[in-house]
Amino acid sequence: MGNCFPNPVDNFSSTNKISTPVDFVSGEKKKGPVIRKQPSAVEGGGDESGGGGREAVVPASGNIVTPNLRCYTYSELRSATRNFRPDTVLGEGGFGRVFKGWVDGETYAPSKVGIGIPVAVKKSNPDSPQGLKEWQAEVKFLGKFSHPNLVKLVGYCWEDREFLLVYEYMQKGSLENHLFKKGAEPLSWSTRMKIATGAAQGLDFLHTTEKTVIYRDFKSANILLDSDLNAKLSDFGLAKLGPANGESHVSTGVVGTYGYAAPEYIATGHLYVRSDVYGFGVVLLEMITGLRVLDTNRPSSEHNLVDWARSSLADKRKLRKIIDPRLENDYPSKGTVKAAELILSCLESDPKNRPSMEEVLVRLQEISAIKTKPRETKVHASQPTGPHRDRHYHSARQSPLHVKNGGGRANQLSPMRSY
């Protein structure tokens, strides 16, 4: 029999922590390409430190709700996914694998494959203390929020060493797959801006909600797309309450994903709300170039997209050469210039100089309003340089940092490896 929370979980009350029978292990090990440094005693989203002290500012489009999560048994989820059959795998991260399963469309009761509505079932590696911590953080944060740009958590299962999560199914998968997977249908400029705006709205909601939440793992693999290509943030395993009482940051062990994590956080363990804004800038750069932030299959000077692209972002003529050729020149020049300015401001090394997500949203709306002029498609045509000149490699081969191997943990980086 599984363990269900007796009452709706109040994920946001410091007096009402989710209790589990398992002691949480100090320090963090994170999925995929992970940064780990200076383990701290209380870590991850399960930590209540730093919360409170902010006025409740909940945008009209989002809400904090009393969660009504369904508690599933392991055997229910096993049958809903046909015994976690490999052909139902939707994706994989460091936490474990994500399977497609089926539940009743109204009650969310487990169903048989093909009957009812599809859901995504994330199954942790039973022996991973980190999997348990991330599971708890997801229930704590995602289980509490209702927002059009956050994936809905439907329920959970906690049974012996098995920890699973059940989410709404996101038909079009991750942004990462759309940008980088071989054979993926290219996304138009306007769709890219729509996705960026949706993801920014999700992040803005987290930053301005009752108690500030820092997402900590903003990256293209964690942005999921529904059937209409609306973006929703998923994977709240590293989410953390933000600073309170006038503090500028929270001090914490360093986790996240190389390439996307902000430099001040990697260097000092000081996590700012605007550390998330850095990650947003990286993803926006991936979106306009169609290139992964880190790819060691590229020549060494181009391994890190941020380092390589920085000078081109500040130069209109060079900028044209780094725009994703799969856009086939169908984009507004002025829009790319404004997007490049926005990216550079998000990538500022001092978090104080980065815009808030609210400001990012305003600027994205302005960018989205700029339309391609009919003559522009011809004007843009020029020889690509840098990673685009032999583009085949990036879609054909994944960055080693994203290579999945077994449980997806083979890419964990050693704790102090330089950024």
Ligand SMILES: Nc1ncnc2c1ncn2[C@@H]1O[C@H](COP(=O)(O)OP(=O)(O)O)[C@@H](O)[C@H]1O
């Ligand atoms: N709700 C969902 N609908 C469809 N695919 C999903 C869903 N959740 C996750 N996936 C797929 O599984 C991958 C890993 O999921 P994620 O929640 O990021 O796991 P992890 O915590 O292990 O990183 C995603 O990048 C995506 O491809």
Ligand SMILES: [Mg+2]
């Ligand atoms: Mg993930």
